[in-house]
Amino acid sequence: MAEPRQPQNDAYSLILAAIDHGTYRPGDRLVESELAERFGVSRTPIREALQRLETQSLLARDGRSLIVASLDHNQLAELYVVRTELEGLAARLAARHATAEEVRVLSAMAREDRALIDDPNALSRANRRFHKQIHLASHNRYLVQQLDLVHRSMALLATTSLAVDGRGADALDEHDQIVAAIASGDGDGAFEALKMHISKAFETRLRHDAASAPGE
Incomplete structure (x- = not known):
């Protein structure tokens, strides 16, 4: 029986905590597949969490990639x-x-x-x-x-x-x-x-x- 998927808020909190703790630092690239594997979460909630973080200006676009934003x-x-x-x-x-x-x-x-x-x-x-x-x-x-x-x-x-x-x-x-x-x-x-x-x-x-x- 498959493990129940963690809700989107869990994916969001996990990525946010990783940024806060310095696991991901300004300029680091965030990849859906790598995050999903690291946190044991499917890619859909990871994608939704990344979109939310981008909306909050915690992530920025670098071409087609998302990176941890930095402050000027x-x-x-x-x-x-x-x-x-x-x-x-x-x-x-x-x-x-x-x-x-x-x-x-x-x-x-x-x-x-x-x-x-x-x-x-x-x-x-x-x-x-x-x-x-x-x-x-x-x-x-x-x-x-x-x-x-x-x-x-x-x-x-x-x-x-x-x-x-x-x-x-x-x-x-x-x-x-x-x-x-x-x-x-x-x-x-x-x-x-x-x-x-x-x-x-x-x-x-x-x-x-x-x-x-x-x-x-």
């Missing part, structure tokens, strides 16, 4: 503008609505993530979990949905700013400031602390990209 300078700047405001709002709402348990979880994350300071990839994953916890602590489902879309686009960045020398330690110090503001119920302070955190990450990325650009 203007797209990156636009993304960070939106991310900064939405993340700041999430922190403000978390300061108002987070439960004592949620605050303790955030505090534990900020403390335990210091053990990952020498592993930028692991620290990047932990950083995403930390920010997701703030989103959830806002207790606003519509904001969480929008931030999920923003962070989905962040997967199109080939590198993490946390890999830049010194940025990891600074980012963790900033996490401590964010948690302290949320724990004290200081909505304005949490908003400003998280906005500054994202602003510094963006500046670090811009400096890194400028330094890595080929000379003329």
